[in-house]
Amino acid sequence: MRIAKNERVPVIADVARLAGVSVPTVSRVLTGNIPVSEERRKRVLEAIKELQYHPSPLARALKSGKRTMVAIFAASTETYGYAYTIAGIEEAAKAASYTIVISAVKSPDPSDVQAALELVLQQQLAGIIVLDFDPSAAEVLRQLPKTVPIVAASGFQAGQKGFPYAFIDEYAAGRQATEHLLGLGHRTVHHLGLFPLSQFSGRYQGWHDALTDAGIAPPAVLEASRDTHSGYQQGLRIASSPDITAVFCSNDGLALAAMRALLEKGIRVPEDVSIVGWDNQPFSEFTWPALSTVAPDFKGLGNRAFGLLQQSLAAPEAVQDSTAVPLLLERESTAPVSVRRRVLSPGSVTEP
Template structure:
């Protein structure tokens, strides 16, 4: 019996068909938990070789007694910061011989968290990494069993108690961005932020404290959502308010949308309004003008989170938090303050 070649990876059922045995028989050969006859074993092994079948990490771990799967819980796999942090974790995990399963958590609602946990915790997990970027992560950390080594990655100033953290020092970077704009002579700096999430973030607190320490009462947050349209709408309001001359944005997407609105209304950037974003997304270098931004190294955050997990997996009793300050990239979108007409 032969199986036609196709572009997909062979699965255990393909091995069973080629060997002329049942899927459970192939599983027994792979795990070694239940003896099979020498003839059946040879047929299965020949089929595995012909198909170049690679057993799943679960099968390998059952056979060796070693758990090799890492679970990651995240509210998003598409948003820039999430995706790049996940990439860093995957790179480090694969280099260390671990596979990764990613479980998306729809919201902080208990039912959504339970749904994300239920299937994932049935796997043979070596450890868990939680991307603590939003409220759903806090609920995940509350509900995880203490028996599985767990670490978290975050930009919040303080992590959930009981877990080692890899941090991005958002506070220091948010403060630096705000102080830079003040140093250019701007009387205040407005914050275009994801509300209400931004008020719990380090970047918000750094902005707030930089203004307060300079004797300036922080203006109300310019509220936005993850939808770029909300940044555009706030940009239209900014264009109509001559008192706004400097904006620090929660992310580059909001900054770009606001920049478009300002251009449409004839407000010059940076001559009339200076803008700093956050994330250093690839497009930020090529906007007109090029966008000044804070550049968190999310892939490094993922690598550092996995390093903390490895320390836990090797039995270290003291695992210290890791914190790195992002760089402020000064480009063309900021300049010395001037009064708008």
């Protein structure tokens, strides 16, 4: 008997038919739990090779009694920080022979959260990782049952009680970025931030406290959204505001959009305005000028989160939070403060 390839993905019954054995026999060969005669074992292995059969992770888990599926809950799978954290979790999970299922949570509305939970919690899960970057994730953590090991990854200063956390120390990095700009002689540092989320983030609080500790009243946040165009609009505002000479941005996309607006209005970066981003997206070192930015190492965050989950599976009482401080990359978009800009007329800027 021969089964045509490429018509569909072969299943265990196809292997059994081709080898001339029962499905339980194929299962025994795969698991190795019960001895099978060498002759039958050889036939099964040859059938597996010919069909290029790959047993599903769920099937292996059910047969072995070991659960190998990990669920990730996130508000986004596209935004840089979310995507690269998920990639870090997947990388570590694959190395440990675990599989990943991802559930996107549309909003913090309890009904949206419950809908995301119901689908995933029907699976045979080894554990759950929540990207606690936003209100949606916070609601997920509140609604999750405590019957499955749970780990959270976050950039906030503190997490919800009852869960081990892999943290990015955004606070320390926000302070460092702000202090770097103050050290270049800027009288103050403005924050181009995702509002209202920015006011709850560690990077915002680090910026705020660095200014306060330096005896400087923090200026109002230059409010932006995840839509990069909002960064461009704020860049136009910065161009017409000669008192703004240094800007710390919530992400690289906003930083680059603001830089484009400044360029169009004849404002030089970094001679007139210094800019620091956040994310260290791959394009940031190839912009002109190269963008100074904070590198949070989101893939490393994902790796650490999965490592904590593995520890939770082995000894839940012994798991400690993990924290890493992002790295400030000083490139070409920051420089010592120069002579103050002076606006002559709308869209026309020069130096006195």
